[in-house]
Amino acid sequence: xxxxxxxxxxxxxxxxxxxxxxxxxxxxxxxxxxxxxxxxxxxxxxxxxxxxxxxxxxxxxxxxxxxxxxxxxxxxxxxxxxxxxxxxxxxxxx
Amino acid sequence: xxxxxxxxxxxxxxxxxxxxxxxxxxxxxxxxxxxxxxxxxxxxxxxxxxxxxxxxxxxxxxxxxxxxxxxxxxxxxxxxxxxxxxxxxxxxxxxxxxxxxxxxxxxxxxxxxxxxxxxxxxxxxxxxxxxxxxxxxxxxxxxxxxxxxxxxxxxxxxxxxxxxxxxxxxxxxxxxxxxxxxxxxxxxxxxxxxxxxxxxxxxxxxxxxxxxxxxxxxxxxxxxxxxxxxxxxxxxxxxxxxxxxxxxxxxxxxxxxxxxxxxxxxxxxxxxxxxxxxxxxxxxxxxxxxxxxxxxxxxxxxxxxxxxxxxxxxxxxxxxxxxxxxxxxxxxxxxxxxxxxxxxxxxxxxxxxxxxxxxxxxxxxxxxxxxxxxxxxxxxxxxxxxxxxxxxxxxxxxxxxxxxxxxxxxxxxxxxxxxxxxxxxxxxxxxxxxxxxxxxxxxxxxxxxxxxxxxxxxxxxxxxxxxxxxxxxxxxxxxxxxxxxxxxxxxxxxxxxxxxxxxxxxxxxxxxxxxxxxxxxxxxxxxxxxxxxxxxxxxxxxxxxxxxxxxxxxxxxxxxxxxxxxxxxxxxxxxxxx
Numbered sequence: 001x002x003x004x005x006x007x008x009x010x011x012x013x014x015x016x017x018x019x020x021x022x023x024x025x026x027x028x029x030x031x032x033x034x035x036x037x038x039x040x041x042x043x044x045x046x047x048x049x050x051x052x053x054x055x056x057x058x059x060x061x062x063x064x065x066x067x068x069x070x071x072x073x074x075x076x077x078x079x080x081x082x083x084x085x086x087x088x089x090x091x092x093x094x
Numbered sequence: 095x096x097x098x099x100x101x102x103x104x105x106x107x108x109x110x111x112x113x114x115x116x117x118x119x120x121x122x123x124x125x126x127x128x129x130x131x132x133x134x135x136x137x138x139x140x141x142x143x144x145x146x147x148x149x150x151x152x153x154x155x156x157x158x159x160x161x162x163x164x165x166x167x168x169x170x171x172x173x174x175x176x177x178x179x180x181x182x183x184x185x186x187x188x189x190x191x192x193x194x195x196x197x198x199x200x201x202x203x204x205x206x207x208x209x210x211x212x213x214x215x216x217x218x219x220x221x222x223x224x225x226x227x228x229x230x231x232x233x234x235x236x237x238x239x240x241x242x243x244x245x246x247x248x249x250x251x252x253x254x255x256x257x258x259x260x261x262x263x264x265x266x267x268x269x270x271x272x273x274x275x276x277x278x279x280x281x282x283x284x285x286x287x288x289x290x291x292x293x294x295x296x297x298x299x300x301x302x303x304x305x306x307x308x309x310x311x312x313x314x315x316x317x318x319x320x321x322x323x324x325x326x327x328x329x330x331x332x333x334x335x336x337x338x339x340x341x342x343x344x345x346x347x348x349x350x351x352x353x354x355x356x357x358x359x360x361x362x363x364x365x366x367x368x369x370x371x372x373x374x375x376x377x378x379x380x381x382x383x384x385x386x387x388x389x390x391x392x393x394x395x396x397x398x399x400x401x402x403x404x405x406x407x408x409x410x411x412x413x414x415x416x417x418x419x420x421x422x423x424x425x426x427x428x429x430x431x432x433x434x435x436x437x438x439x440x441x442x443x444x445x446x447x448x449x450x451x452x453x454x455x456x457x458x459x460x461x462x463x464x465x466x467x468x469x470x471x472x473x474x475x476x477x478x479x480x481x482x483x484x485x486x487x488x489x490x491x492x493x494x495x496x497x498x499x500x501x502x503x504x505x506x507x508x509x510x511x512x513x514x515x516x517x518x519x520x521x522x523x524x525x526x527x528x529x530x531x532x533x534x535x536x537x538x539x540x541x542x543x544x545x546x547x548x549x550x551x552x553x554x555x556x557x558x559x560x561x562x563x564x565x566x567x568x569x570x571x572x573x574x575x576x577x578x579x580x581x582x583x584x585x586x587x588x589x590x591x592x593x594x595x596x597x598x599x600x601x602x603x604x605x606x607x608x609x610x611x612x613x614x615x616x617x618x619x620x621x622x623x624x625x626x627x628x629x630x631x632x633x634x635x636x637x638x639x640x641x642x643x644x645x646x647x648x649x650x651x652x653x654x655x656x657x658x659x660x661x662x663x664x665x666x667x668x669x670x671x672x
Contacts (some may be wrong), residue, residue, distance in 0.1 A: 051225065051385055055180075055206065087445050088439075
């Protein structure tokens, strides 16, 4: 298992477009991926579920923990962290 | 202030008088039942989700026909929720625990919705309604009940609801709907947008007391222009509003008659009235509303929702459909206007502190010529047999126009070499939406064929006010003297160079602004399709000299508030408003 934490800087937090980009990205990996909101101390949810990610209530400035378990766990965590660090500006070698 | 029963946010103009039909939150009663085998319950869950998917697809296509694809896209989110792993996992867990499927679905959707609704930020809470909507739909299907749509209304009614869910909105019968009152919601709520698209009056944000103040069958007066609702109104109030409703009906008839002809002042000066269009549905609406052409065709609809840039062929087909909907009328198509505030996923946008002063619109196009040239090639191919002009967004320097024209020339040469049917030498115009461009119209006219004023950005850049920022939004005044002076100077410079100049910003469709803009001598006003009929009728009422005097007087005033007051007073003087 690989995990990493990252602070969300997008204006709307993990909602609307950022939330769906995040979930779409998570769905590209085979590993099981869980995510939780460290700032609010939430339970962890399935990162491939848009409802799950929305229920985390991640606002701008919150820190989240992403944990992946599976054959592509390293790539998954790295990609999702980068996606958030880049403020959803860059997706897959565009 | 009138002694009104309820006061809310005026969301869509018009007057409705009639009985109330209340939409109570449609939570179906679930009769108790012993669960069958897990496999059977699980299979029924999968079947119900498939049936719900079909219903949603049907609702989506019905709403797309009436209100446009953008509005109907809400159902994409609903369909995703049907297969969401969090939801399906919760249901399966309850099924394994021996719950009957209806109960498992209702509890799971309820639990997720409650969690969303309990969040402090509104943006998350708003999704709770979507989850409940989905849960109720599945339970209803599992109970074998037909969709309790608003289609069952027996007499035309005023719809009262907490807030309309997208499926309720899509299911309603416009012939049986007089208007909407909702307890929740603001100007951009789903109900408000839908009401404006359907041309029905609406008052939103009336507060929870609305739901306890009326029962089915109560007569109400709904005044969508002022945001007022009277319950069981007095006879004198009723006759006052019946008279206003009748007067409005007469204007609307006059507007509709005016909408068929050309825009022209009472003394015969021509002012073209065109539509702003963002996709095929709005182009059809524009053609049906009497638009003399498209003054602004936004092309972002093809770019923002997709995960990759649309291909040249896809774009060619989409543009050709929109062009054909206008049946020979002129079309001004704007090249891609994207920026860091609305980035498509496939263009790398750097994080910017100031996206509106950053890398956007033509700046992106000139830096990423492949994206731009592909779009231009598609436009040139789709334009065969149509009257099309190209509009460049957010120009601030002459070099940008020169470079863009060079790229357009390259696209023409490439298409010729590829042997693809296309047109060459389309007129190329620029949007005047930066003060830099407004002050440079005489120079820019040497390399461009026409101009269109984009007043939303022009106002933002001139007044240095971000209208998305609530703290300063009241400072965003399109009728500010500085904005109008730039508009006047741009029109004068364009006409001195014998160039056509129109306006496609929100100002062009504002009732109070139209007489001033006609007085300033604009050649065209382009606006939302719903505003066209009234604009043509208003222009027909104006005398050219009178409008010029009004413009001179208005531009001599010191503040935006004074200009607004002057414009309103003029509308009253000519009997347009009371």
